[in-house]
Amino acid sequence: MKVKALLPLLALASSTALAGQCPAWLDVEKRKLHSKDNVNLCQLTADKPVLIVNTASHCGFTGQFEQLEALHDKYAEQGLVVLGFPSNNFFQAADSEAEAAEVCYKNYGVSFTMLTETEVRGSDADPIFVELARQGGAPKWNFYKYLVDADGNLVDYWSSKTSPDDDKIVQKIETLLK
Helix, strand or coil: CCHHHHHHHHHHHHHHHHHHCCCHHHCCEEEECCCCCEEEHHHHHCCCCEEEEEECCCCCCCCHHHHHHHHHHHHHHHCCEEEEEECCCCCCCCCCHHHHHHHHHHHCCCCCEEECCCCCCCCCCCHHHHHHHHHCCCCCCCCCEEEECCCCCEEEEECCCCCCCCHHHHHHHHHHHC
């Protein structure tokens, strides 16, 4: 068999192996905030630690976008993935995706992956947050931070009151990146 004929088979085997390393609850596609583009969370997070945060545009903790972006800037090349999930479960979200995008991208310079508005608690909670609640606890407010290891296991989670640049979070991220 010629090499050209093998290329599609090798690509399929590679993507199958990749999908096998992804926890089922992250094996989904989500639309990016204020975009037509989707992101495959399995491909984005495979073999990487992930910091998942439920966000809001009009909350006393919205300034944490700056620290989240700083974590992303510092650790992305080492493998950390930061995922933001805007939510209106606590009634402090922007009125539109365009406004939420402006808050994130323009006001705070966010470059980590932000996804469309998501239910993070209750009977309509997204399966990602159902799993995070099962492993630890459901968010009780905006800007709950969940650190997940490369195998999809919750390492720890923190409330809104814990800043993303708190030593507790940074030390656990650095331990996962070693």
